[in-house]
Amino acid sequence: MNEEIKKGSQHPLSILANQAYQVFSDLNFEVIFGPELETEWYNFDALNMSKYHPARDMQDTFWIKDKPGNVLRTHTTNVTARAVEEAHKQGHMPYACISVGKVFRNEATDATHEMQFFQIDGAMVGEDISIADLKGVLTYFYKKVLGDDVDIEFRPSFFPFTEPSIEVHAKFKGKWLEMMGAGMLHPNVLRNLGLDPKKYQGFAFGGGLDRIAMIKWNIPEVRLFYQGDLRLNQF
Amino acid sequence: MKISYNWLKWYIPEIPDRDMIWDIFTYHLCEVEGIEKIGEGVTSDTIFDINILPNRAHDLLSHQGIARELASFLDIPYVDPTPKYKIPESKPTNLQIKVESDKCRRYTARIVRDVKVGSSPEWVVNHLTSIGERSINNMVDLANIVMYDCGQPIHVFDLDKVKGILIIREAKEGEEITTLDNKKVKLKTSDLVIADEDNVLAIAGVKGGKIAEVDENTKNIIIEVANFDPVSVRKTGRGAGIFTDALKRFENDLSPELCDFAMLEMSALLVEYGCIDFENIIDVYPEKQKERKLSFSINKMSKMLGIEIKDEQVVDILKRYNFKYEKTLSADGHYPLVGGEQYEIIIPPLRLDLQIEEDIAEEIGRIVGYDKVISKIPKIDFQPKINETYKKILWARNKLLSDGYSEVMTYTFCDKGEVQVLESAFDKKFLRTNLKDGLKESIKLNQVNLPLLDTKEIKIFEIGTVFKKDKEEIYVAYGNKKEIKEISLEKFCEYNSSQLSLVKRGENAGNLIPLDKGDKGGLFNMWSLYPFIVRDIAVWVPESEGKENLEKLLKENITELCIKGPELFDSFTKKGKTSYGFRLIFQSYDRTLTDIEINEIITKITNKIKENSNWQVR
Numbered sequence: 040m041n042e043e044i045k046k047g048s049q050h051p052l053s054i055l056a057n058q059a060y061q062v063f064s065d066l067n068f069e070v071i072f073g074p075e076l077e078t079e080w081y082n083f084d085a086l087n088m089s090k091y092h093p094a095r096d097m098q099d100t101f102w103i104k105d106k107p108g109n110v111l112r113t114h115t116t117n118v119t120a121r122a123v124e125e126a127h128k129q130g131h132m133p134y135a136c137i138s139v140g141k142v143f144r145n146e147a148t149d150a151t152h153e154m155q156f157f158q159i160d161g162a163m164v165g166e167d168i169s170i171a172d173l174k175g176v177l178t179y180f181y182k183k184v185l186g187d188d189v190d191i192e193f194r195p196s197f198f199p200f201t202e203p204s205i206e207v208h209a210k211f212k213g214k215w216l217e218m219m220g221a222g223m224l225h226p227n228v229l230r231n232l233g234l235d236p237k238k239y240q241g242f243a244f245g246g247g248l249d250r251i252a253m254i255k256w257n258i259p260e261v262r263l264f265y266q267g268d269l270r271l272n273q274f
Numbered sequence: 275m276k277i278s279y280n281w282l283k284w285y286i287p288e289i290p291d292r293d294m295i296w297d298i299f300t301y302h303l304c305e306v307e308g309i310e311k312i313g314e315g316v317t318s319d320t321i322f323d324i325n326i327l328p329n330r331a332h333d334l335l336s337h338q339g340i341a342r343e344l345a346s347f348l349d350i351p352y353v354d355p356t357p358k359y360k361i362p363e364s365k366p367t368n369l370q371i372k373v374e375s376d377k378c379r380r381y382t383a384r385i386v387r388d389v390k391v392g393s394s395p396e397w398v399v400n401h402l403t404s405i406g407e408r409s410i411n412n413m414v415d416l417a418n419i420v421m422y423d424c425g426q427p428i429h430v431f432d433l434d435k436v437k438g439i440l441i442i443r444e445a446k447e448g449e450e451i452t453t454l455d456n457k458k459v460k461l462k463t464s465d466l467v468i469a470d471e472d473n474v475l476a477i478a479g480v481k482g483g484k485i486a487e488v489d490e491n492t493k494n495i496i497i498e499v500a501n502f503d504p505v506s507v508r509k510t511g512r513g514a515g516i517f518t519d520a521l522k523r524f525e526n527d528l529s530p531e532l533c534d535f536a537m538l539e540m541s542a543l544l545v546e547y548g549c550i551d552f553e554n555i556i557d558v559y560p561e562k563q564k565e566r567k568l569s570f571s572i573n574k575m576s577k578m579l580g581i582e583i584k585d586e587q588v589v590d591i592l593k594r595y596n597f598k599y600e601k602t603l604s605a606d607g608h609y610p611l612v613g614g615e616q617y618e619i620i621i622p623p624l625r626l627d628l629q630i631e632e633d634i635a636e637e638i639g640r641i642v643g644y645d646k647v648i649s650k651i652p653k654i655d656f657q658p659k660i661n662e663t664y665k666k667i668l669w670a671r672n673k674l675l676s677d678g679y680s681e682v683m684t685y686t687f688c689d690k691g692e693v694q695v696l697e698s699a700f701d702k703k704f705l706r707t708n709l710k711d712g713l714k715e716s717i718k719l720n721q722v723n724l725p726l727l728d729t730k731e732i733k734i735f736e737i738g739t740v741f742k743k744d745k746e747e748i749y750v751a752y753g754n755k756k757e758i759k760e761i762s763l764e765k766f767c768e769y770n771s772s773q774l775s776l777v778k779r780g781e782n783a784g785n786l787i788p789l790d791k792g793d794k795g796g797l798f799n800m801w802s803l804y805p806f807i808v809r810d811i812a813v814w815v816p817e818s819e820g821k822e823n824l825e826k827l828l829k830e831n832i833t834e835l836c837i838k839g840p841e842l843f844d845s846f847t848k849k850g851k852t853s854y855g856f857r858l859i860f861q862s863y864d865r866t867l868t869d870i871e872i873n874e875i876i877t878k879i880t881n882k883i884k885e886n887s888n889w890q891v892r
Contacts, residue, residue: 047680047733053671060664066651069658075686075739076693076705076746091505104694111686111695111705133654141686141739145699154700155686165654170639171580172652179651193644194301195636197327203578203636205644206305223578226632240578256798267682267716269727269734270801 048272052157052264055184055252056139059159062183063137066176068161069126071136073118075143079108081117085231086200099145111143115160116200116245123164123241124232132239133165139248153261157248162224164234164241170203173221173242181209181218185255196220200228201243211254219246276405277340279320281423285341288350292320298347299324302640304334312404319404331526333624336425346595347641356535359542367553369496370439373560377466377503378442378478380530380559382537385433386544387494387551389413413488413495416543418519426499426528426536427520429468429476431486433494438471440496442478449474452484453516465510466502479507479524481516499537501530530563531623563623569602570634571616578635581646585615591641592619663748666767667737670750673770679735679752684712686739693741705741709751710758712736717755725808725859726801726838737763806837806861807872812844812892813883814851821845821854824889828856831879835872837861853892 060070082100084090103109118138126134142158163172174193181189189209196206201222209218221244226236249261256274258264263271283289292309299306299322308323326334333339345352369385394402394415401419402409409415417428431440445461451474452458459477461467466478476482479502488495501524508525511517537555544552575583592599598620621628628634639647671681688711691704706712713736720732735752751760761769815824821842828840836858844855860872883889 044676044678045729047675047678047735049671049675050681050683052683053681057668064658067654067656067658069656070661070664072661072663074746076741091508099699101695101698104696106693131656133656135654135656135658143686145695145697147699163652163654165652167577168652168654169578169580170644171647171650174580174644174647175649175651178649193647194305195303195640195644196305197329202630202632203639223632223635226630256796258798259800265683265685267684267712267719267734268723269680269682269716269720269729269732270723272680273798274796 048269049274050264050272051252051256051258051274052248054274055248055255056157056159058184059139059180059248060137062180063135063161063176066135066179068135068137068163069122071118071122071138072140073115073121073138075112075141076103077110077112077117079110081120082110082112082114085120085228086116087225087227087231088199101143101145112140113144114142114245115140115158116243119160119162119243119245120228120232123162123234127164127232127234127239133163133168135161135163137161148262150260150262151250151253153249153265155265156261158245159219159248159251160243160245162241162243164224164229164239166239168241170205170223170242173223173244176242177207177219177221177244184251185209185211191218193221196222198222200225202226207244207246209254216254218251219244221245275324275326275335277322277324277337278401278404279322280404281337281401282341282344285338285353285355286345286348286350287353288348289344290348295322295344298344301643301645302347303343304330317400321404321406328526329627331523332528332626333425335523335526336421336423338424339624349594355542356538359538361538361541361545361552362550364552364554367556369553369556371556371558372439372441372443373558374441374443375466376560377444377506378500378558379503379561380501380533380557381442382499382533382555382557382559383440384497384537384541384555385494385553386497386541386549387433387553389493389495389544389547389549391488391490391492411488411490412547413492416540416547417497419543420536420540421519421523424532424536424539425523426532427479427523428536428540429482429498429500429520430488431475431482431496431498432488432492433496434492435486436470436475436496437473440475441469441471442500443467443469445474451475451477453477453481454484454487455481456484457516459514459516462510462513464506465513466506468498477510477514477516478502480511480514480521481518497537497540499533499540501528501533504528527626529623529626530559533557533559565623566621566628567618568621568628568631568634569616569618570631571614573614574631575635575638578632579639579642579647580650581642581648583638583642585612587642588615588617588638591638592617595637595641597622663763666763667748669770670737670763670766671735674735674750674752677733679733680729682713682716682734682736683738684709684716684736686741688712691741692743707740707742708760709736709738709740709749710760713751713753713758717753717758721755725857726806802837802861802863804862804864804866806859807867807869809858809860809872809876810843810855811840811858811876811879811883812853812855814853814890814892816888817847817850817852819888821852824854824883825856827882828858828879831875831882832858833875835860835862835867835875 101111115138122136139159178191191209193205196204198204202225204222207219208215224241224243229236305325307325310321312319394409394412398415399409413430417430421427445465445467449461467474468476473485475486504525504527511521600618602616602618687702688706691707693705694703733754737750739746740749748763750766838859840856843857880891
């Protein structure tokens with residue numbers, strides 16, 4: 040056959056993940072990967088979510104049978120935690136990392152909720168990293184991914200792993216939309232990862248990649264991403 | 275939590291308009307989930323549904339809490355009701371309380387005699403209904419009003435149904451209680467209960483019981499204002515499958531110091547009802563909440579927030595929020611220089627969220643407003659390493675895309691496997707051991723839609739994690755309807771390692787540029803969920819004429835129901851005539867098309883074709 044092979048089409052979430060990696064790499068973030076089946080330690084405890092903390096209510100978790108203390112990760116912050124810990128051990132401070140990965144929530148599905156979805160998660164740790172840096176990095180990211188006319192704003196929030204905690208909203212096509220959670224890494228988290236909070240501070244952020252994709256391309260249902268339907272690959 | 279604007283106004287008469295309250299909530303305190311106007315005229319009200327997160331659930335799950343916060347934020351007067359709450363001199367009491375578990379951190383109780391149970395006055399009913407609560411009777415309603423007002427749950431027992439003393443203890447093996455809503459609950463020995471000498475009367479902090487219920491015949495009551503261990507209340511509630519507003523407050527940890535005010539307010543409201551016969555308060559409070567202090571420096575605040583925080587700003591906030599504070603000296607006995615000022619504050623008892631310096635940074639950050647933070651792009655001295663996994667995924671994906679495979683993502687959960695989850699909201703409880711099964715389903719689905727896709731053959735791939743008994747691994751699967759190959763990402767890249775140079779290598783991972791960056795832009799087009807109908811039309815046309823006229827005619831007559839086509843799928847020439855085969859696909863976004871209506875369209879088209887004597891429909 041002489042006919043040239045027609046190129047296949049890419050899944051939208053891969054396109055977006057690659058864009059995210061690219062944008063953050065431009066800012067010197069290291070691309071990292073980590074396990075989907077995770078210990079309770081890296082998914083919860085290290086992140087300052089004690090066993091009976093009401094915040095665990097916010098996470099509907101899949102626990103693994105016959106493997107006590109193991110879960111399907113509920114966020115990719117576990118990857119960030121592992122990477123920051125390792126970087127510090129290796130003497131790589133300051134440090135910045137970015138990951139995109141699949142996460143799982145044990146909750147009923149609908150047009151905007153899925154039992155599995157992708158999360159983008161990152162952190163930057165050093166001696167004088169602040170919320171101003173966080174705002175700079177996220178503004179850069181959202182402008183690159185959603186367009187130059189995008190604005191972002193921070194609203195107060197609460198997460199066990201950050202203090203102060205904020206919610207990031209982006210103004211896209213005239214509407215403010217909740218995009219991700221963020222804040223300054225809680226000193227307990229830094230301590231749990233072996234860092235001295237008196238010396239180091241840093242920001243962390245995390246949110247759904249599927250949600251960004253839905254907003255960016257106007258995709259109506261999160262469940263469309265996992266049907267295996269090639270009509271999804273329009274970009 | 276629902277918050278009534280009118281209720282807030284009691285405490286902050288100078289409250290600004292509703293839009294401004296929305297702004298303050300949103301940008302300085304908490305998310306507003308909803309806002310609703312209710313009632314007409316003088317009774318009209320605005321109800322905010324706000325989402326108080328666990329860190330502020332100690333002090334903000336109440337109207338007074340929110341009112342105090344707004345008053346401090348806006349620096350407007352807060353009307354403290356305490357001075358006007360006057361209780362008649364109370365009498366000696368025989369009430370006996372025995373606390374047998376340290377899960378009860380404080381228990382205050384008092385007997386009030388000669389109460390008249392009946393319906394509530396109008397303001398009570400209005401207040402309760404405005405926030406979506408139901409009026410039950412005047413006693414129960416008052417207890418609820420106090421909880422929504424100051425945040426402290428209160429329980430009321432019928433004194434004459436209680437045998438002997440009140441005991442706060444853990445439940446005994448096999449004990450049961452019938453709750454106020456007539457649910458029978460089997461108690462666990464770790465559950466904290468309120469009991470008399472014979473029976474369990476209430477599940478502590480969770481729900482009251484039927485036995486000592488206040489009803490229309492009740493004459494004398496015991497008011498309980500207590501504080502319970504948050505974890506214990508939470509576990510008990512979960513175990514019993516009960517969730518109440520009282521539980522929500524206890525499980526988030528309340529200050530035992532709140533009991534005094536709640537008892538005062540409950541008593542004062544009973545006075546308004548005409549009650550005069552109050553007995554002394556019994557207060558079992560083994561370990562008083564200690565006064566806590568917290569130090570912070572202005573430097574640290576500025577360094578965390580990335581804004582220059584000024585001394586005056588901080589002093590202003592400390593004053594508005596009624597913190598007792600002291601400017602502290604540095605080790606050499608002097609006040610530190612500008613920017614280095616340090617403060618020590620006494621934490622108000624209800625502010626259990628303030629524990630560390632960073633909590634003060636959040637307090638200052640949210641009050642000042644994060645809009646004051648000016649973005650900056652950090653430059654850090656760090657050289658990222660290239661991530662090997664990412665490099666391989668990128669390479670495998672590019673390779674498969676260039677070989678004509680399209681990418682799908684399927685579900686991790688399946689019917690069988692080696693790793694299982696415990697509880698699941700879904701029927702599938704196993705994690706996939708392969709990608710193949712998902713791809714087979716995907717091929718089946720896409721095969722049906724083949725005419726709609728811009729491809730002759732379905733070729734797909736997935737790169738994803740599979741779960742074996744003791745490890746997870748990233749696999750690559752790719753194939754068509756005849757065959758699917760599956761192999762670990764590691765091996766996939768090894769076999770093709772000579773071609774790894776396909777990925778450009780640069781100094782950092784960012785230079786791992788995907789061959790196909792994708793994203794042609796534009797917006798997503800949702801497909802129709804109704805079945806489609808395919809029709810082919812083949813026509814003989816004089817060789818010299820070409821296909822253009824025929825194509826034009828088709829385009830003019832296919833109607834908007836044709837979502838794809840006319841698409842030339844076949845052509846050949848014989849004896850001076852060329853046969854053109856066009857494919858038309860019909861589909862509607864709002865209904866299932868019938869053969870009959872498509873036949874009509876096709877008939878119309880063929881009739882038009884027949885009008886041209888040089889053309890023949892095959």
